[in-house]
Amino acid sequence: MVPNIHSALPVTGTKPRTSRKALLILGFLFALAAIALVAMAVSQNKPLPKNIKYGIVLDAGSSHTNLYVYEWPAEKENDTGVVHQVEVCKVEGLGISGYSQDTEKAGLSLQRCMKRAQEVVPEHQHRETPVYLGATAGMRLLSLQNRSIADRVLSAVEKTLRSSPFNFQGARVISGQEEGAYGWITINYLLGNFKQVTGTSGALDLGGASTQITFVPDQEPIESQENSLHFRLYGKNYKVYTHSFLCYGKDQALRLKLASDLQASVRAPDLLDPCFHPGYLRIMNISDLYTNPCIANGEQQLPFTQLHLQGNGDYQRCRMTIQKIFNTSHCPYSSCSFNGIFLPPLQGEFGAFSAFYFVMNFLNLTTEKSPVPLDKVTSTVERFCSRPWHKVKAEFPKIKEKYLSEYCFSGTYILSLLENGYGFTMEKWQSIQFLGKVTLHVDAGWTLGYMLNLTNMIPAEKPPTRPLSHASYVGLMVFCSLVLVAVLLLSWLTFHKPKCLQKGLI
Numbered sequence: 001m002v003p004n005i006h007s008a009l010p011v012t013g014t015k016p017r018t019s020r021k022a023l024l025i026l027g028f029l030f031a032l033a034a035i036a037l038v039a040m041a042v043s044q045n046k047p048l049p050k051n052i053k054y055g056i057v058l059d060a061g062s063s064h065t066n067l068y069v070y071e072w073p074a075e076k077e078n079d080t081g082v083v084h085q086v087e088v089c090k091v092e093g094l095g096i097s098g099y100s101q102d103t104e105k106a107g108l109s110l111q112r113c114m115k116r117a118q119e120v121v122p123e124h125q126h127r128e129t130p131v132y133l134g135a136t137a138g139m140r141l142l143s144l145q146n147r148s149i150a151d152r153v154l155s156a157v158e159k160t161l162r163s164s165p166f167n168f169q170g171a172r173v174i175s176g177q178e179e180g181a182y183g184w185i186t187i188n189y190l191l192g193n194f195k196q197v198t199g200t201s202g203a204l205d206l207g208g209a210s211t212q213i214t215f216v217p218d219q220e221p222i223e224s225q226e227n228s229l230h231f232r233l234y235g236k237n238y239k240v241y242t243h244s245f246l247c248y249g250k251d252q253a254l255r256l257k258l259a260s261d262l263q264a265s266v267r268a269p270d271l272l273d274p275c276f277h278p279g280y281l282r283i284m285n286i287s288d289l290y291t292n293p294c295i296a297n298g299e300q301q302l303p304f305t306q307l308h309l310q311g312n313g314d315y316q317r318c319r320m321t322i323q324k325i326f327n328t329s330h331c332p333y334s335s336c337s338f339n340g341i342f343l344p345p346l347q348g349e350f351g352a353f354s355a356f357y358f359v360m361n362f363l364n365l366t367t368e369k370s371p372v373p374l375d376k377v378t379s380t381v382e383r384f385c386s387r388p389w390h391k392v393k394a395e396f397p398k399i400k401e402k403y404l405s406e407y408c409f410s411g412t413y414i415l416s417l418l419e420n421g422y423g424f425t426m427e428k429w430q431s432i433q434f435l436g437k438v439t440l441h442v443d444a445g446w447t448l449g450y451m452l453n454l455t456n457m458i459p460a461e462k463p464p465t466r467p468l469s470h471a472s473y474v475g476l477m478v479f480c481s482l483v484l485v486a487v488l489l490l491s492w493l494t495f496h497k498p499k500c501l502q503k504g505l506i
């Protein structure tokens with residue numbers, strides 16, 4: 001016979017009241033300890049007050065300099081998509097390469113934005129906040145033209161950055177490859193593509209002096225070494241194609257086109273230009289046209305010093321004149337874009353930013369939803385180009401004349417570059433999204449990718465993840481403690497059953 005557990009219990013106590021009291025106190029103390037345990041686990045594991053880090057990058061472009069301040073939570077440094085852009089300060093005046101006549105001014109021009117950054121970043125974090133300056137195609141051209149002047153410009157900007165309270169990490173001219181790669185990293189980081197099984201997005205960047213195309217092609221291998229990049233990010237390998245076309249940013253492309261038009265014309269100082277609005281007139285110094293390495297010297301042979309441009313707003317003719325700056329006569333690879341540069345078949349989605357976005361946005365051709373079809377884009381640009389200049393000027397009185405007058409050319413150039421240069425067909429066009437900002441209000445561009453790389457914020461391997469989230473951890477702790485209390489209470493009731501229970505009074 002199985003002995004009855006209850007029969008083994010002391011049914012009578014010599015001091016039942018005292019022992020019950022002691023047991024009650026013990027139980028109470030135990031419950032108290034369990035509660036303390038839970039409370040401790042909760043308070044110990046609750047997230048620490050937000051520890052924010054900052055980073056500053058100056059994008060010294062050919063046309064202007066922008067200063068970006070980024071912030072991110074320190075404890076999430078290696079997660080993707082956690083960086084916010086907290087400030088963008090536009091430097092007044094020229095791009096730094098525009099100060100070749102007075103290099104000191106390149107440094108002085110940055111002071112106002114550096115002051116602004118000091119207001120944005122909390123003072124106690126100034127010393128630990130890194131500041132980087134990357135110069136792009138304007139400085140690449142100046143270096144080709146006159147290396148010592150370019151070095152003087154860089155020294156001048158370095159002087160200003162060193163005199164700020166931040167942690168200066170260098171001012172340098174970045175290569176076209178880097179510019180393409182960091183733009184690609186920025187958009188894919190912000191879109192969270194590095195941590196998903198979905199593919200990556202290509203990047204199209206249009207500046208004033210250069211343009212970049214970067215994407216992961218389907219086809220292997222990448223036939224030219226200089227267009228090939230290898231990355232290992234978050235435990236995955238990426239083989240990326242990139243090319244930067246120096247002189248094919250929209251400002252330099254206009255110069256290339258004008259020089260080509262001049263070459264083809266009777267070399268008269270009056271030029272009818274289909275890429276400007278009817279009624280538009282611009283007088284240009286020939287010397288301004290031929291002042292950089294993009295244009296082979298043809299200046300000497302011209303018998304005049306000024307060029308009179310007269311717009312006639314003819315989109316089709318404009319496309320034809322632009323077409324001439326893309327040389328498609330030779331290709332040493334299986335496929336090329338233009339000028340004998342390797343281009344594998346286009347693959348996947350593309351984000352097009354910088355001037356691609358500015359121009360398309362001005363023409364109301366950027367939408368949040370599906371992309372505007374190519375034929376509609378073409379007809380919009382065509383219509384815009386044909387509008388008389390006085391009407392365009394009257395409609396947009398706030399936009400600087402220099403910029404406003406060039407949207408017709410820029411829109412047409414973008415179509416030529418994407419369609420004829422890179423081969424975006426009607427269908428492929430639908431895979432392009434014109435982006436000003438990506439998530440979290442961060443501007444699309446190379447600067448964020450540059451900072452992520454230099455601060456080692458994109459690890460090659462996947463960072464180890466905690467097995468449980470904070471909430472699940474606390475929940476589990478509470479549950480286990482409750483079970484503990486319940487078990488102990490039950491055993492207490494079982495082994496020290498109060499008399500009232502034994503007698504069936506309760």
Ligand SMILES: Nc1ccn([C@@H]2O[C@H](COP(=O)(O)OP(=O)(O)O)[C@@H](O)[C@H]2O)c(=O)n1
Pocket residue numbers: 060061062063064095136137138206207208209210211249250251354355358359
């Ligand atoms: N709101 C704006 C700002 C810039 N832009 C143009 O965007 C281009 C920016 O080029 P950039 O200064 O970054 O030059 P790169 O060094 O990248 O070639 C220039 O052609 C500017 O005129 C624009 O069209 N609208």
Ligand SMILES: [Ca+2]
Pocket residue numbers: 061062136206207208354
């Ligand atoms: Ca740029």
